[in-house]
Amino acid sequence: MTWFAERVLAWHDGHGRRDLPWQKQQTPYRVWVSEIMLQQTQVEVVRPYFERFIARFPNLASLAAADREDVLRLWAGLGYYARARNLHSAARQARHGLPDTLAGLVALPGVGRSTAGAILAIAHGHRAAILDGNVKRALARFHGVSGRPGERAVEQTLWAHADAHTPSERPGDYAQAIMDFGATLCRRANPACSICPVAARCVARAAGRQAELPTPKRAKPLRERRTRAFLLIDPDGACFLERRPDDSIWGGLWSPPERPLDTDVAAFAAKWNIDVERALSPPTARHVFTHYRLLVTPHCLWVRERPAGAPTGDGYVWHRPEDGRKLALSALAANLLAGLDGGFALE
DNA sequence: TATTCGTGGTC
């Protein structure tokens, strides 16, 4: 075992997080679900979603037998909904048991090399490397790897370091140790070098380059999309929703209909002023109803404020040009139900 | 290789 792995593992044994929900019964199914939820998502955000999901779908068979709608409902609010769609699809593909090889796991939708490695190491005890954002940051600093992760050469170098440090003893514990180490000590900002178990041989630490590594992505210009939301409210205050296409944002979830700015409002209203489905608890539930009044968001801008390279960041925000007030679309319908001004939150 | 996908944490 390398000095680095030994030190990180020892640190985790004494100070790491070892009582997380998915660390209790480390079955392939539970590890798989947790690793998918944890993609680009912090531990404390995942925790309640994991508990609810496992309570409802305790094993592979129950998930495979579930309706996709129910899977998405449990995922609502967690983001990156392709993960839920892929998870459900993969459960049906592997209905009789998850693969226990790298190639078999990577063949499942939503499972890449790093997630497959985590499942193999944690659930099966195989010597498999992982390379998530935490590991990239820790290894880039420890070995002084310059260059943006994303460049082929940098990626290859980091994978090589990750593999070299992965021990044949306790590979699952090491996988969780190195991720926890990156998340809690070798943080992006304010790394805890003073108590770091590997600071003595850290290249970045010796050179005072902790803040420079890993090399940050290039900042990119803002983009903007303009669309219009159609908010149909029935006499009870329920809001009409429709299911979004899988390949769009919030794919598979329910939201107020979204159309181009030049959409014919009258035609749209005529089309929907019949029996349609409504939702009492947007954006996922459906009910049948008949009469709606149509509210059209006034010159709403659907603005992508995030710089590309920083995934979604400030998110998708509805702006009202008159006063600049803004609100996430996910809260728009809820505010309409509450009788707030045009769906925009009031101070 | 670059973009897209989301919500919330952090400074």
Place this chain on the structure above:
DNA sequence: TGACCAAGAAT
């Protein structure tokens, strides 16, 4: 408070 990004994968 806006900017950046987190237990990545798909396209």
